[in-house]
Amino acid sequence: QKEVEQDPGPLSVxxxxxxxxxxxxxxxxxxxxxxxxxxSRKGPELLMYTYSSGNKEDGRFTAQVDKSSKYISLFIxxxxxxxxxxxxCAMSLTSGTYKYIFGTGTRLKVxx
Amino acid sequence: xxxxxxxxxxxxIEKRQSVAFWCNPISGHATLYWYQQILGQGPKLLIQFQxxxxxxxxxxxKDRFSAERLKGVDSTLKIQPAKLEDxxxxxxxxxxxxxxxxxxxxxxxLTVV
Numbered sequence: 001q002k003e004v005e006q007d008p009g010p011l012s013v014x015x016x017x018x019x020x021x022x023x024x025x026x027x028x029x030x031x032x033x034x035x036x037x038x039x040s041r042k043g044p045e046l047l048m049y050t051y052s053s054g055n056k057e058d059g060r061f062t063a064q065v066d067k068s069s070k071y072i073s074l075f076i077x078x079x080x081x082x083x084x085x086x087x088x089c090a091m092s093l094t095s096g097t098y099k100y101i102f103g104t105g106t107r108l109k110v111x112x
Numbered sequence: 113x114x115x116x117x118x119x120x121x122x123x124x125i126e127k128r129q130s131v132a133f134w135c136n137p138i139s140g141h142a143t144l145y146w147y148q149q150i151l152g153q154g155p156k157l158l159i160q161f162q163x164x165x166x167x168x169x170x171x172x173x174k175d176r177f178s179a180e181r182l183k184g185v186d187s188t189l190k191i192q193p194a195k196l197e198d199x200x201x202x203x204x205x206x207x208x209x210x211x212x213x214x215x216x217x218x219x220x221x222l223t224v225v
Contacts, residue, residue: 004154006154008152034213036216041221042218042219043116043203043216043217043218044155044203044216045216046213046214046215049213088154088155090154099157099160099168100145100157102147102154103154104152104153104154105152105153
């Protein structure tokens with residue numbers, strides 16, 4: 001079993017839709033949770049960062065962490081064609097080593 | 113603020129040849145990472161430096177890969193000899209330790225033929 005599982009997609013949605021992207025994990029020691037966006041031929045770009053459980057909102061993006069279920073989500077409201085990219089979840093074990101474990105990424109396509 | 117710089121952006125080599133990638137992290141970032149990202153997969157950590165010391169190199173194929181970070185700033189990742197399965201994007205990232213977040217460069221795309 002992989003430490004971090006993420007559906008690779010692709011996920012196609014119409015413009016304006018609400019998108020839900022998810023990751024599950026097996027290691028209950030993860031404390032820090034990140035979402036990165038990666039455009040084709042580019043490096044990953046940090047979107048959202050959450051510590052422990054709870055929700056965090058930034059514009060059209062909302063990140064949720066449910067540690068009891070070992071499940072994290074990224075919601076994108078009013079999706080735009082410019083949101084078409086691969087979305088990677090990442091998790092970190094401790095603040096000491098900052099060792100990040102990444103999911104495989106979900107390819108998202110928002111259709112105009 | 114300048115981001116993480118990497119070069120070269122693209123490289124094509126034949127198997128058994130050698131290649132080197134260079135990374136300049138964000139100024140002041142003590143932690144530097146090299147990740148390997150194979151097409152369709154998430155980044156996999158190869159090596160992590162804290163200043164110029166190695167924190168984690170458990171997934172670095174040491175028989176062919178080497179990395180150094182002299183003076184705690186720039187870093188070089190070398191592959192010798194390259195294999196077909198080394199075709200991937202090599203991502204450099206850096207972080208301060210604050211907010212436990214890291215920032216990536218654009219990547220160096222390697223094709224081994």
